[in-house]
Amino acid sequence: MSRTARIRLFWVAAAVFAVAYTAACTGLPRFGTEVHPYGTRAVTSALHRHTANAVSAVNFDQRALDTLGEESILFAAVLGTIVLLRRTRDERVGQPTAGRVLPSTRLLGLVLLPVTLLTGVYIVAHGQLSPGGGFQGGVILATGLHMAYVAADYRVLKRVRPLSVLDVADAVGAGAFVALGFAGLIAGGAYLQNVLPLGTFGQLSSGGLVPVLNAAVGVEVGSGLIVLLASFLDQAVEVRSQDRSGSGGGT
Amino acid sequence: MTILPFLSAGWIFLAGVYGLVTSRNAIHAVGCLAVAQSSTYVLLLTVGYRRGGTAPYFTDTPLGTRVVDPVVQALALTDVVVGATVTALLLGLVMQVRKRHGTVDPDALTGLKG
Numbered sequence: 001m002s003r004t005a006r007i008r009l010f011w012v013a014a015a016v017f018a019v020a021y022t023a024a025c026t027g028l029p030r031f032g033t034e035v036h037p038y039g040t041r042a043v044t045s046a047l048h049r050h051t052a053n054a055v056s057a058v059n060f061d062q063r064a065l066d067t068l069g070e071e072s073i074l075f076a077a078v079l080g081t082i083v084l085l086r087r088t089r090d091e092r093v094g095q096p097t098a099g100r101v102l103p104s105t106r107l108l109g110l111v112l113l114p115v116t117l118l119t120g121v122y123i124v125a126h127g128q129l130s131p132g133g134g135f136q137g138g139v140i141l142a143t144g145l146h147m148a149y150v151a152a153d154y155r156v157l158k159r160v161r162p163l164s165v166l167d168v169a170d171a172v173g174a175g176a177f178v179a180l181g182f183a184g185l186i187a188g189g190a191y192l193q194n195v196l197p198l199g200t201f202g203q204l205s206s207g208g209l210v211p212v213l214n215a216a217v218g219v220e221v222g223s224g225l226i227v228l229l230a231s232f233l234d235q236a237v238e239v240r241s242q243d244r245s246g247s248g249g250g251t
Numbered sequence: 252m253t254i255l256p257f258l259s260a261g262w263i264f265l266a267g268v269y270g271l272v273t274s275r276n277a278i279h280a281v282g283c284l285a286v287a288q289s290s291t292y293v294l295l296l297t298v299g300y301r302r303g304g305t306a307p308y309f310t311d312t313p314l315g316t317r318v319v320d321p322v323v324q325a326l327a328l329t330d331v332v333v334g335a336t337v338t339a340l341l342l343g344l345v346m347q348v349r350k351r352h353g354t355v356d357p358d359a360l361t362g363l364k365g
Contacts, residue, residue, distance in 0.1 A: 003273075003358065006272055007272060007273060010268065010269060010272040010273075014265050014268070014269070017261070017265065018261065018265065021258075021261045022254075022258065022261070025254050025257040025258060025261075026254060028257060028298070030253050031253040031254070031255075031256050031257065031297060031300060032253070032300050032301060032302035032303075033301070033302075034301065034302070036299065036301055036319075036320045038320065038322045039299060039301070039307075039318075039319070039320030039321060039322055039323075042320075042321050042322050043307060043318060043321060046307075046321070047309065047314065052308060052309045052310040053307075053308050053309075053310070054307035054308065054309070054318070054321035055307060055308075055321045055324045055325050055328065057321070058321050058322055058324075058325035059325045059328065059329075063325065066329070067329070070329045070332055070333065071332075073332075073333055073336060074332055074333075074336050077336030077337065077339060077340045078336070078339075080340050080343070081339050081340055081343040084340070084343035084344060084346075084347055085343050085346065085347075129308075129310045130308060130310055131306065131308060133328075135328060135331075135332055202309075202310055221332075228339055231343075232339075232342070232343075232346075235346060
């Protein structure tokens with residue numbers, strides 16, 4: 001199909017979509033409506049299970065099985081990216097050269113690296129109480145580690161990033177979520193049912209299974225994202241195709 | 252006009268699809284797909300909004316406070332996670348296409364290669 005024909009087809013389709021979508025929107029409940037039957041029930045159920053963060057309660061308690069699917073997608077995507085970006089036979093690895101880093105950048109990176117990692121752990125651990133959780137905290141943990149790349153260079157990042165350990169941690173985190181689900185079956189309930197003691201409302205230990213699942217997801221997302229970024233960074237910094245000579249790219 | 256927030260989600264979706272259709276660069280197309288997908292975040296959060304409601308967290312807010320729908324927020328979280336991982340996978344594919352075919356223009360990728 002030619003380019004102009006494709007764009008014309010888009011405009012026709014867009015017009016049809018716009019009309020149908022607008023008609024559908026007029027039939028929806030009013031924006032900002034008082035009636036949220038699912039929301040009201042989810043909040044009641046979350047408070048009943050001593051989980052102050054209703055969103056976490058939905059994700060890791062009421063609909064934990066859906067989150068199992070979600071984190072499986074994440075695991076599969078990390079796996080797929082690693083397979084796609086593996087080094088092929090006609091590529092070789094160059095030695096990355098160190099780039100110049102401003103002293104102020106180096107200092108700021110060094111100061112912020114532990115602060116960011118601590119923030120990540122905090123966000124993972126308080127997922128049942130305040131906005132955050134395993135997914136969000138895991139991303140902060142993974143990006144925080146790359147402060148080493150910003151503040152120093154790729155060789156330093158490689159030293160603070162034990163990829164073989166993180167590969168295993170990614171799989172263990174994903175497996176732990178599946179294994180924790182069996183706690184419900186052992187206790188005589190359903191798979192992934194929240195059977196742990198619920199604790200005091202508003203405390204760090206509240207929510208039963210929710211903080212445990214959050215920790216498993218935090219480990220999986222954190223290590224998975226580092227492995228994912230590592231395969232992209234390797235491509236950009238280290239891997240050189242056969243026909244292009246010279247050392248690796250600068251960092 | 253209470254329908255406007257819903258329509259804005261549709262507009263973002265169409266803007267993303269327009270970018271996909273006219274794209275001459277696969278990395279640009281992946282970005283456009285992310286734009287089209289982000290319309291679903293807007294739609295989900297619009298559906299779950301309750302007038303005057305605050306975030307559904309009860310650590311500091313007293314019980315019984317009017318809050319927005321937490322179910323759609325959980326769905327939006329799933330959406331973000333899946334969107335990010337799919338973007339990473341697609342960018343990996345684009346890198347391999349660039350290596351094997353020497354181009355990232357989707358229109359230039361016509362023939363099949365064994």
